[in-house]
Amino acid sequence: MQHKGEIVEKAIRDSGYSITKIVEKMGKSRRWIYHLFQNPNAPIDFILEIGKIIHYDFYSEVDELKPVVRTTNQKGTVEESVDYWRNKYYKLMEDHLLLVKKLTV
Numbered sequence: 083m084q085h086k087g088e089i090v091e092k093a094i095r096d097s098g099y100s101i102t103k104i105v106e107k108m109g110k111s112r113r114w115i116y117h118l119f120q121n122p123n124a125p126i127d128f129i130l131e132i133g134k135i136i137h138y139d140f141y142s143e144v145d146e147l148k149p150v151v152r153t154t155n156q157k158g159t160v161e162e163s164v165d166y167w168r169n170k171y172y173k174l175m176e177d178h179l180l181l182v183k184k185l186t187v
Contacts, residue, residue, distance in 0.1 A: 086124040089143050090132055097136040107135050 094104060105115050108131060118124050126146055133140045141147045 083122065084145055085122040086129060086144055087119045087121040089140070090124055090129055091119040093138045093140065093143075094132065094136060097138060099136045104132060104135050108132070 094101065101112060101115055105112055108128075118128060126144070129140050129144060129147075132138075
C-alpha cells in the first residue's frame, strides 16, 4: 500500500516551495501539514490542492489518481476505456431493444 503522505512530503521538499507558503495558501498550519506527511491515507483533495500550488502532477504517483487505461479506437482516437465500454454497452442494449420490438410486432 502506498504512503500518500510520504509522496506529498517528497514532492514538496523537491519542489523548492517553502512549507510555510504552502500552508498559508491552503489556510492550514504547519502542524497540519506535518500530520498530513505522517498519514498513509492522506485525502486526495488535499493532495490535488498541494499539487496545484507547487505545480506538481501527483496523477503519475498516487494510485488512486492514475488515469483509466486508454484505448485507441478504429478511427485512431484515444478514448477512456470506461466511457468507451459503457457507451458500447448502451448501444448494444438499444440495438437489442429495437430487435425485440421488431420481433414482437
